[in-house]
Amino acid sequence: MSGSCTYCGRDFSAANPRTVEHLVPMARGGSRCDPENRGESCAECNAAKGTMTDEEFRAQLRNEAFFDHARPAIKPAMTDPVERTIAEALDRAGIEWVGDTDPRAKRLDFFLPIENVHIEVKRFHTDRTAEQMERSENIIVVVGLAAARAFARMITKRDDG
Structure with a gap:
């Protein structure tokens, strides 16, 4: 061995x-x-x-x-506004993430290594979404810009109480 x-x-x-x-x-x-x-x-x-x-x-x-x-993989440039919304929120919240070019992401948009959670972001639902969800046991799927903005507000909100 x-x-x-x-x-x-x-x-x-x-x-x-x-x-x-x-x-x-x-x-x-x-x-x-x-x-x-x-x-x-x-x-x-x-x-x-x-x-x-x-x-x-x-x-x-x-x-x-x-x-x-x-060393983390280089984070890709975000051209999709839905992906960019999530990436910027993760960065603002100080959440470590890698993009889909890192093998740990399993060809999904984001992987949060500390949480062991994947995030797949879509502008709209497609038949491919179900296949992508099967790549991870722990996955959050965000569909649409309004949902991405709401999710971004949730992850950047601080509870000071």
């Missing part, structure tokens, strides 16, 4: 525990017991991989401009 994550290369430790990685996820028909379907990864990479196959996740990592757990 190797002593480092097969994806990011970080050494396993108490702070970076080893996890069993299913190369073809069980949710996609992979075997739980077949040793040929098992690998090792850190918990962060395993969570970021989600239900992608090993091949799909490696392809995504190759497409990333930079993947390093020690």
Whole structure:
């Protein structure tokens, strides 16, 4: 067994525990017991991989401009006004987040690593929304600019009482 994550290369430790990685996820028909379907990864990479196959996740990592757990990914420029509303509110509230270019975001608009919550933002509901929601157990979906503005007010409101 190797002593480092097969994806990011970080050494396993108490702070970076080893996890069993299913190369073809069980949710996609992979075997739980077949040793040929098992690998090792850190918990962060395993969570970021989600239900992608090993091949799909490696392809995504190759497409990333930079993947390093020690430094956050560069936050994308927000051209969508609904996404920009949420991004600015998260920043004002001091909430750590990464965008959809970071593998931990699972191709969703935002990932809040401290809260382990994903946020998907839409101008309007589409058939694709349900598929995107399946990528995360903890997801907030914001549909429409009015909803984004209301959500932004909620996360930036301070309770001084």
